Amino acid sequence: MAAADGSPADPGNISVEERAEAADAYDQGTSAYLSERYELAAHWFERAYRLVPTSTALLQAVRAHHKAGNSIRAANLALQVRDEYPTDERSKPITEAVLGAVQPTHVLVQAECEKACTLELDGALVRHPSFFVTPEVEHSLKAAFDKGETSTFVQGAAGSTKKVTLTAPASPSAPPIPRWAFFSSLGATVALGAVTVWSGIDANNGVSAYESAARSASSPGINNGASPTPAEQAQSLLDEGREKERRTNILIGVTVGMAATTAVLGVFTNWKGESRDAASKRIEPSIGVSRNGGALTIKGRF
Incomplete structure (x- = not known):
């Protein structure tokens, strides 16, 4: 099939089978043309051209349609011959005659x-x-x-x-933010907030145990060798406390980011069902999060 710019199909993409079919279609068209069955001849010549684009097959289709009285179809194909094969001198007398008969009317x-x-x-x-x-x-x-x-x-x-x-x-345009996205984000924010609170309480609960172990580690005592020393207990509790603190800090960061996302969704959610075209003329938010903090970017179109 030719593209809308008028360029024929790439000959390099034509298979041997298609070439054989085109040759057979051209022979069928020639036989029908000689028998003065011009409608049928035009059909076969056009089929031959679609299989393997050549000026010869297309020009024969012009002749057959012209003989059959299909003046507009003949003229349209003549335009194609003229545009796709401008250097084909033998086709010009035929195409000019066909076009000259149709163009004025x-x-x-x-x-x-x-x-x-x-x-x-x-x-x-x-x-x-x-x-x-x-x-x-x-x-x-x-x-x-x-x-x-x-x-x-x-x-x-x-x-x-x-x-x-x-x-x-x-x-x-991208669809507007639906309401369920805001409520889903809100639910996730609440859940993360609850986990963060629990993590903070859990971390604080270990402080008194660590302080007690630290005091024991700095006081003279006897160790039977089977149990950890007060110093080892203090170090273990310190490591555990640091892990809990790190976990809590991470949860705080994630929760803050999620809360910011929820806030933005709350502002830009399509609550009233207005069209995206109207909403897109205002602003579009985006959020970025890194180890050093976060960023909220807003782009506007007016």
Whole structure:
């Protein structure tokens, strides 16, 4: 299939089987043309071109459609021959004659997509971006891009040329923050706060035991050799206390970060169900956390 910019398929991507099918289709078209079955001949020549794009197959399709009385289809294919094979001198007399008969009574549309697209005219696939339409009639033109579609209408007087540029739709905005996200964050913050409080109490509970062991370690006493000495007990309790303190500090940092996230979500949650377009014009928050602290960044669009 040709792209919307009119470029034919890459010959390097054509398989041996496709070449064989194209040759068979071309032979079928030639046989039908010689038998004056021009509609059938045009079908086979177009099939041969779709399989293996060549100026010969496309030009034969122009001739067959012209003979069959399909003047607009013949002219559209003649435009394709002219645009894709501008150096093919043998095709020019035929394409110029076909185009000269159609252009004064129809509208020439020259469509252009800013990105690769597939065109549809009135619901039918368009394989080349230049084509004729009937005059004084509103025609629907749609371009399908990788992400989304764009549509417009084309209308003109006989003999006129209409140039249409189709732009890919903008990427959809991120959805607004739902209410459940705020309440989930709030629940997580409360849970982390409870764990942090427990951790702080647990760490403080070990202080008196450590102080008692420290006093014993500095006092003379007798050790039977089987139990840890007061100094060892004090060191063990000190290490345990430091671990609990470290755990509590980490929990405090995480809880503070979670609380900040919850606060931001509370501010920017879509409580009233307003559209994202309206919300996106204001501000967008983001949070960063590191060992040295955190950062809250707010970007605004007006």
